[in-house]
Amino acid sequence: MPVSPATLAEARRLRDIFAAKGAQVVKADVLQPAETLLDLYGEDIRGRAYLTADPLRGEMVLRPDFTVPVVQMHMDSHADPARYTYSGKVFRKQDRDEARANEYVQVGYEVFDGQNPVAADAEVFAAIAECLEGLPVRPATGDIGILMAAVRGLRTTEARKVALVRHIWRPRRFKALLSRYGAPAHPRAVLAADDPFADLGPGIGLRSRAEVAARLDALRADAAAPPIARDEIALIDAILGLRETAPHVLSALRDIAVDMPAISAAVARMEARMDAMATRGIDVDNLEFEGSYGRTSLEYYDGFVFGFYASDRPDLPPVATGGRYDALTAQLGQGRAVPAVGGVIRPDLVVSC
Numbered sequence: 001m002p003v004s005p006a007t008l009a010e011a012r013r014l015r016d017i018f019a020a021k022g023a024q025v026v027k028a029d030v031l032q033p034a035e036t037l038l039d040l041y042g043e044d045i046r047g048r049a050y051l052t053a054d055p056l057r058g059e060m061v062l063r064p065d066f067t068v069p070v071v072q073m074h075m076d077s078h079a080d081p082a083r084y085t086y087s088g089k090v091f092r093k094q095d096r097d098e099a100r101a102n103e104y105v106q107v108g109y110e111v112f113d114g115q116n117p118v119a120a121d122a123e124v125f126a127a128i129a130e131c132l133e134g135l136p137v138r139p140a141t142g143d144i145g146i147l148m149a150a151v152r153g154l155r156t157t158e159a160r161k162v163a164l165v166r167h168i169w170r171p172r173r174f175k176a177l178l179s180r181y182g183a184p185a186h187p188r189a190v191l192a193a194d195d196p197f198a199d200l201g202p203g204i205g206l207r208s209r210a211e212v213a214a215r216l217d218a219l220r221a222d223a224a225a226p227p228i229a230r231d232e233i234a235l236i237d238a239i240l241g242l243r244e245t246a247p248h249v250l251s252a253l254r255d256i257a258v259d260m261p262a263i264s265a266a267v268a269r270m271e272a273r274m275d276a277m278a279t280r281g282i283d284v285d286n287l288e289f290e291g292s293y294g295r296t297s298l299e300y301y302d303g304f305v306f307g308f309y310a311s312d313r314p315d316l317p318p319v320a321t322g323g324r325y326d327a328l329t330a331q332l333g334q335g336r337a338v339p340a341v342g343g344v345i346r347p348d349l350v351v352s353c
Contacts, residue, residue: 003089003105003348010347011087014107014131018085021127023109026084028069034059036068040300040331048093062091066108067300067325067342068332074112074340075333081113081120100317101348110342112329117339118269121304121324122276128308128320128343129282135353136311137319141246142293144168145303145324146253146266150239153262154232156181157225159218171295178236182228235260242291246274249289273304300328304341310353319353320345 019025034051035058050062063069066086074082087107094100109127113120129139151164160181167173207215235256242249253267274284294305303324310316322343330337 004351006351007105007348010350011105011107014345014347014350015085015087017131018083018107018109018127021083021109023083023085026070026073026086027088028063028066028073028086030063030089031060032063032069033057034061036072036332037061037064040068040328050091050093064092065090066106066344067110067328070108070110070342071325071329071332071340074110075329075336075338079112080338081111081115083112084108084110105347106344107347108342108344110340112338112340114339117324117326117341118272119276120339120341121273122280122282124322124341124343125277125304125306126280126282128306128322128345131345132308132320132350135319135350137308137353138288138311139306139308140288140290140293141304141306142290143266143270143304144294144301146263146270147236147239147291147295148302149263149266150236150260153260154228154236156228157221159222160225160228169295171292174295178228178233181225182230182233184227231259239263240292242289244289246270246284246287246289249291250274269303294323300325302327306343310349313353316349316352317346319349 015025031052031054034049037049049064052060052062054060066088070084070086074084085108087105089103090106091103094102109124111120111124125139125141147168148165151168152161154161154164160177164174164177164181167177238256239253242252244252250267250271253263253270257264257267274287277287278284293307294301301323303326305323306321307318308320309318320343322341324339324341326337326339329340
């Protein structure tokens with residue numbers, strides 16, 4: 001699909017703004033190894049990505065974003081701090097709305113800074129806001145890190161907490177799991193049996209007997225676990241239901257932290273981020289914050305998240321999005337994590353605003 005001259009010109013303008021802030025201009029191959037993306041995002045990415053098979057390189061994918069290849073490149077460089085910018089097409093299948101583009105240009109700004117992550121959050125948000133200054137757009141923010149801290153602080157088994165964290169980005173599944181873990185268990189007869197393999201025929205499946213036994217042990221342990229307390233579930237629901245200006249949300253979160261101390265550090269980071277954003281000229285008093293914001297984005301966001309939306313065009317996708325993805329750097333860096341935050345702008349939507 002050809003890109004309009006206006007979109008290309010806007011992409012260059014945006015990339016030049018980021019480069020002027022000290023970002024190194026980088027490029028990424030259009031074809032990326034699919035194995036890395038599938039490991040990171042799970043099989044869900046197959047529904048949105050264009051996959052192909054290469055006889056020498058194996059399964060490949062048309063890049064669905066730039067973040068993964070940029071992180072891989074950065075982790076090889078060992079630079080800290082570092083800033084990068086890029087411009088190019090990304091590719092996403094659209095299975096519900098054929099009017100939405102399945103290939104479009106992204107311009108991005110990524111900051112890897114382990115010295116002051118809160119200041120880096122504010123820097124990226126302010127840089128994106130500067131690029132969109134004068135346009136009829138409204139910002140929205142959230143913080144996946146607060147919800148993750150709340151889940152990890154629940155008084156329940158580690159296995160249940162891991163499952164809930166894994167499904168944070170799948171709201172329906174998360175809600176169903178939380179509801180199930182909050183109800184008394186009803187062990188099935190097979191779980192209570194002394195030997196579930198008694199009188200069974202030969203195994204014909206792909207799983208070994210040891211794998212099946214381990215799964216049954218896990219199910220027994222889960223069935224024996226006491227339900228998550230109703231007051232804790234209510235606090236999770238309260239966090240997800242928050243939708244107000246940032247100062248009001250901060251006040252509400254402080255109240256919630258009294259009963260759920262596990263979120264205290266994440267709430268303190270939010271307050272420090274708001275101060276850093278205000279220092280950069282962001283009107284935090286009127287900045288929208290949603291407790292559930294960012295939960296339907298790609299799963300690598302694990303902290304501050306944000307987006308900018310066309311005020312007069314609710315039918316359009318976000319003009320810009322971004323967030324913090326520290327855990328992704330640990331995965332791609334084989335355990336060596338580097339605090340990282342970034343954002344992307346769609347120049348075609350900037351032109352349309």
